[in-house]
Amino acid sequence: xxxxxxLILNSIIAGAIxxxxxxxxxxxxxxxxxxxxxxxxxxxxxGYAVFYFTKTVGLNMYVAIILGIALAGLVGxxxxxxIYLPLRKRKASNMVLLVASLGAMTAMQALIAILFSxxxxxxxENVGTQKLFTIFGGIITQTQLIILLSAAVIMASLVxxxxxxxxxxxxxxxxxxxxxxxxxxxxxxxxxxxxFFIGSAITGFTGILIGFDVGIEPTMGxxxxxxxxxxxxxxxxxxxxxxxxxxFLLGFLENFGIWKxxxxxxxxxxxxxxxxxxxxxxxxxINK
Amino acid sequence: xxxxxxxSILFSIYAILGVSLNLVIGYAxxxxxxxxxxxxxxxxxxxxxxxxxNIGFFSSLILGIAIAVVISLLIGIxxxxxxxxxxxxxxxxxxxxxxxxxxxxxxxxxxxxGIPGISRPELxxxxxxxxxxxxxxxxxxxxxxxxxxxxxxxxxFGRVLKAIREDETAIAVFxxxxxxxxxxxxxxxxxxxxxxxxxxxxxxxxxxxxxxxLTESMFILTIIILGGLANLRGSILGALFLILLPEILxxxxxxxxxxxxMRQMVYGIVLIIxxxxxxxxxxxxxxx
Amino acid sequence: MKIIETKNVVKRFNGVHAVDQLSxxxxxxxxxGIIGPNGSGKTTLVNLLSGILQMDSxxxxxxxxxxxxxxxxxxxxxxxxxxxxxxxxxxQMTVLDNILVVITDRNVFKSLFEKYSTHxxxxxxxxxxxxxxxxxxxxxxxNLSYGQRKLLEIGRTLATKAEVYLFDEPFAGLFxxxxxxxxxxxxxxxxxxxxxxxxxxxxxxxRELCDHIFVxxxxxxxxxxKPESVLEKEEVIEAYIGx
Numbered sequence: 001x002x003x004x005x006x007l008i009l010n011s012i013i014a015g016a017i018x019x020x021x022x023x024x025x026x027x028x029x030x031x032x033x034x035x036x037x038x039x040x041x042x043x044x045x046x047g048y049a050v051f052y053f054t055k056t057v058g059l060n061m062y063v064a065i066i067l068g069i070a071l072a073g074l075v076g077x078x079x080x081x082x083i084y085l086p087l088r089k090r091k092a093s094n095m096v097l098l099v100a101s102l103g104a105m106t107a108m109q110a111l112i113a114i115l116f117s118x119x120x121x122x123x124x125e126n127v128g129t130q131k132l133f134t135i136f137g138g139i140i141t142q143t144q145l146i147i148l149l150s151a152a153v154i155m156a157s158l159v160x161x162x163x164x165x166x167x168x169x170x171x172x173x174x175x176x177x178x179x180x181x182x183x184x185x186x187x188x189x190x191x192x193x194x195x196f197f198i199g200s201a202i203t204g205f206t207g208i209l210i211g212f213d214v215g216i217e218p219t220m221g222x223x224x225x226x227x228x229x230x231x232x233x234x235x236x237x238x239x240x241x242x243x244x245x246x247x248f249l250l251g252f253l254e255n256f257g258i259w260k261x262x263x264x265x266x267x268x269x270x271x272x273x274x275x276x277x278x279x280x281x282x283x284x285x286i287n288k
Numbered sequence: 289x290x291x292x293x294x295x296s297i298l299f300s301i302y303a304i305l306g307v308s309l310n311l312v313i314g315y316a317x318x319x320x321x322x323x324x325x326x327x328x329x330x331x332x333x334x335x336x337x338x339x340x341x342n343i344g345f346f347s348s349l350i351l352g353i354a355i356a357v358v359i360s361l362l363i364g365i366x367x368x369x370x371x372x373x374x375x376x377x378x379x380x381x382x383x384x385x386x387x388x389x390x391x392x393x394x395x396x397x398x399x400x401x402g403i404p405g406i407s408r409p410e411l412x413x414x415x416x417x418x419x420x421x422x423x424x425x426x427x428x429x430x431x432x433x434x435x436x437x438x439x440x441x442x443x444x445f446g447r448v449l450k451a452i453r454e455d456e457t458a459i460a461v462f463x464x465x466x467x468x469x470x471x472x473x474x475x476x477x478x479x480x481x482x483x484x485x486x487x488x489x490x491x492x493x494x495x496x497x498x499x500x501x502l503t504e505s506m507f508i509l510t511i512i513i514l515g516g517l518a519n520l521r522g523s524i525l526g527a528l529f530l531i532l533l534p535e536i537l538x539x540x541x542x543x544x545x546x547x548x549x550m551r552q553m554v555y556g557i558v559l560i561i562x563x564x565x566x567x568x569x570x571x572x573x574x575x576x
Numbered sequence: 577m578k579i580i581e582t583k584n585v586v587k588r589f590n591g592v593h594a595v596d597q598l599s600x601x602x603x604x605x606x607x608x609g610i611i612g613p614n615g616s617g618k619t620t621l622v623n624l625l626s627g628i629l630q631m632d633s634x635x636x637x638x639x640x641x642x643x644x645x646x647x648x649x650x651x652x653x654x655x656x657x658x659x660x661x662x663x664x665x666x667x668q669m670t671v672l673d674n675i676l677v678v679i680t681d682r683n684v685f686k687s688l689f690e691k692y693s694t695h696x697x698x699x700x701x702x703x704x705x706x707x708x709x710x711x712x713x714x715x716x717x718x719n720l721s722y723g724q725r726k727l728l729e730i731g732r733t734l735a736t737k738a739e740v741y742l743f744d745e746p747f748a749g750l751f752x753x754x755x756x757x758x759x760x761x762x763x764x765x766x767x768x769x770x771x772x773x774x775x776x777x778x779x780x781x782x783r784e785l786c787d788h789i790f791v792x793x794x795x796x797x798x799x800x801x802k803p804e805s806v807l808e809k810e811e812v813i814e815a816y817i818g819x
Binding site for chain 1: 385556
Binding site: 440444448451453454457460461468469 | 626627628647648649651652653657658660664665666667668669673676677678680681682684685687688689690732736
């Protein structure tokens with residue numbers, strides 16, 4: 001029973017990470033309505049950018065972080081501008097977009113592996129000497145605390161932006177019906193580009209956090225993405241609150257699941273959950 | 289010369305994988321990204337039976353097909369409830385789950401250690417250690433599978449599949465239980481993939497789970513999109529490209545340690561370019 | 577006799593009643609028209625009758641058999657076939673294949689081993705010649721003109737030799753020459769004692785072709801009867817023009 005508080009804490013941390021990915025994913029999905037498989041790669045881009053800027057270029061950590069986030073955002077923006085937008089203009093089917101995003105993901109993942117090797121790297125200098133806090137009998141590192149706070153702050157910011165700003169209103173209009181939004185005068189392409197920037201930046205930030213927490217490797221993006229997608233589907237795709245709910249549900253189920261089974265089953269548990277939801281509640285927990 | 293034989297054997301294996309996946313994606317229009325799972329089922333069945341029992345290669349081939357049939361039937365029934373993007377995601381999920389089983393069912397599969405010492409086939413007095421003989425076997429199987437696929441495609445069944453791809457509801461109202469049609473082609477495709485798996489296991493004489501992950505399914509998807517959907521010869525062309533590309537890269541002078549990554553990056557870029565400029569691939573008859 | 581009957585069929589979308597307690601009986605062997613303003617539920621009704629949508633409540637009786645749940649692939653065994661308002665052809669297949677694909681064996685295994693059947697090709701040739709598309713048989717459906725596509729869709733239903741034909745706006749967007757072809761097809765069906773249900777907006781065609789019409793409004797049956805008498809009724813005129 002001693003490990004229960006730690007299990008719960010781990011679940012919450014995992015939930016927070018998945019929330020961050022789901023937030024970015026849902027935000028973009030709401031506006032574009034296709035599964036952007038390249039979304040996860042932004043995490044790797046953020047993480048590796050910080051690695052490069054701190055270790056190779058020698059910049060200050062905070063500067064590097066800002067650059068990393070910006071770079072991830074820019075890459076996402078670029079993907080939309082040069083690949084997705086032209087395809088959308090051509091009225092390409094969702095399958096085409098999905099396959100194109102698959103290509104983008106594979107290419108970028110490989111590029112990162114070529115530039116930085118496939119080996120696991122960490123962003124912190126001294127992994128073992130992070131500040132530790134004890135909460136209700138469980139241990140949490142400083143980075144993990146930051147992850148929790150970030151998830152909360154970013155979620156709140158997104159909600160505020162979506163419902164209280166003009167930009168947010170436009171995004172919601174596009175989510176409802178892109179054609180109508182365009183007819184009404186909203187510059188849908190510009191807005192969607194910005195949405196990609198923001199969503200990718202959030203994910204880039206997530207990758208950086210993970211880099212400080214456990215480390216980075218080129219394939220981290222795919223795994224994160226799939227978890228984010230699963231969380232989104234459980235909660236109801238395109239739904240911000242649903243994604244959060246789904247993320248925490250996933251975090252808990254995974255961590256409690258591997259308590260009984262070995263750690264290698266984590267992904268299988270996540271996917272089994274996905275399939276269960278796809279069968280019984282394809283619209284997710286929260287019905288829009 | 290030996291090397292050419294080696295490449296030809298690999299080509300045959302991937303041609304079988306490509307042709308069989310094309311049946312599902314190109315003809316029936318189902319975006320299935322779980323082909324590697326059935327590839328793996330064939331491989332592991334052959335590996336386990338050849339190393340742990342007296343059962344020979346050809347019997348293990350039949351057994352592999354049988355297991356693939358049963359599992360694909362189950363998966364196919366569950367997948368039939370998912371539409372569009374969710375179908376693809378569901379297939380990701382199954383690939384991940386089956387991969388996890390390969391990785392964790394240590395008693396059977398030895399997990400990440402893999403199964404070494406798989407023997408070559410035994411038939412009359414033919415020495416299958418001689419790669420040329422193995423190549424002949426592989427090519428015979430490829431030819432059988434290719435012509436079986438053509439038979440399926442040119443039958444009335446194949447015509448109904450194409451109609452399902454075009455408009456499932458419209459063909460349903462004319463009395464076709466589309467579930468059964470989709471299920472049958474999925475099963476046929478899985479059985480063929482298992483054959484490729486058995487060949488692979490016996491040829492390389494060692495297998496481990498890493499060959500049967502999501503990334504492998506994505507590779508196979510890439511070659512059939514490249515070769516052209518709904519065109520069996522296209523899949524053969526695609527497989528040829530897949531086998532020759534690393535050779536070209538090596539010729540151009542890329543160091544072999546990044547060869548795999550280089551290949552992956554090229555695939556990703558190829559997919560993007562195809563989606564943007566030529567979704568029907570080399571000689572496809574169906575644009576995604 | 578009533579070949580198709582609905583009893584209190586209801587279909588809701590997000591709280592709106594597309595079809596509201598609808599009870600109608602379609603007489604065998606007649607050409608029945610379904611008319612009504614846009615949004616009155618005509619297409620929804622046909623979608624319910626062809627199993628594409630499921631009723632929220634009510635019963636559909638086909639040839640005496642009660643059904644609470646109709647799936648698309650069932651209706652063909654009931655002898656029902658249909659066209660679609662927005663033309664649903666198999667675009668990347670040839671004209672010939674579009675016809676062949678609906679007359680081959682329904683059984684999964686039998687269709688796999690079905691040998692080249694001259695019999696089926698004869699039927700396809702006959703149908704395509706009737707709608708004037710035999711020369712274009714190797715063209716992809718997506719490359720045909722609008723009128724040709726409509727004719728192909730109608731030809732597809734004829735190939736099934738069904739008993740009941742549900743046509744959703746078969747005349748929409750057609751030039752007079754093609755309208756004549758379609759009219760003749762409908763009249764021919766009636767001569768063979770087939771049942772035709774026609775959703776249409778063109779009042780002239782309704783008067784000319786229909787033996788019986790149903791007027792729908794807001795998901796309900798507003799009036800029914802012979803075209804001449806129904807079309808004079810005040811409620812009907814009001815429903816179209818608005819008070």
